[in-house]
Amino acid sequence: MSRVVYPGSFDPITLGHLDIIERSSKLFDEVYVCILNNSAKKTPLFSHEERVNMLESVVKRFGNVYIKQYDGLLVDFAKENNTGIIVRGLRGITDFDSELQMSQGNHKVSPDVETVFLATDPRYSFISSTMVREFLAYGKSVKGFVPDEIIPFIESKVKINQ
Ligand code: PNS
Secondary structure, three states, X not given: OOEEEEEEOOOOOOHHHHHHHHHHHHHOOEEEEEEOOOOOOOOOOOOHHHHHHHHHHHHXXXXXXXXXXXXXXXXXXXXXXXXXXXXXXXXXXXXXXXXXHHHHHHHHHOOOOEEEEEEOOHHHOOOOHHHHHHHHHOOOOOEOOEOHHHHHHHHHHOOXXX
C-alpha cells in the first residue's frame, strides 16, 4: 500500500494545495496531509485547530485523505507514520531552490525518505497562503484563492470590506 505525506503550514489551505491533494489522492492509496511548523513563518493567522477544521471540511470529499498535525520534524512524522514519500507542489522557479534544498536535507538525515514533486496547475501557480493572508490583512475577499467551503469561516474571523 502506498501512503504519502503532503506537509505544509496551510495557513490557510489554498486552491493550489487542494489541487495537489486531489491529484495525490488519485496517485496514492492514502494521503496524510500534515500541518507542521515552518520556522520562517513566525506569526500564523490561523491556529492549528482552525487549520485542521478548514482542511477537514475541504477533504471530506476524498475517501483516502487524512488530516494530521505534528510538532516536530517532517522526516520523524514520516517515519512514525510508516511512509517514505513526501509530496510537494512546485509553482515555479522561485519554489525550486528552497524545495530542492528541503528535499536534499530531508534525504540526508533520513535516506529512506524520498520527495516527489507535482507541478502546480498553472491556474493556481500565482496563489500562496502568504498572498492570501496579505489580502485578508487589508480586508480583501479571497474568493478564487481558497476553497469555497472555508470562505464563511474566514469571513467570520476576518472583516472583509464590501
Ligand atoms: O507550507 P510551507 O510553509 O511551505 O511548508 C513548509 C514545511 C512546514 C513543510 C517545512 O517548514 C517543514 O517541514 N517543517 C517541519 C520542520 C522540519 O522538518 N524542518 C526541516 C526541513 S526544512
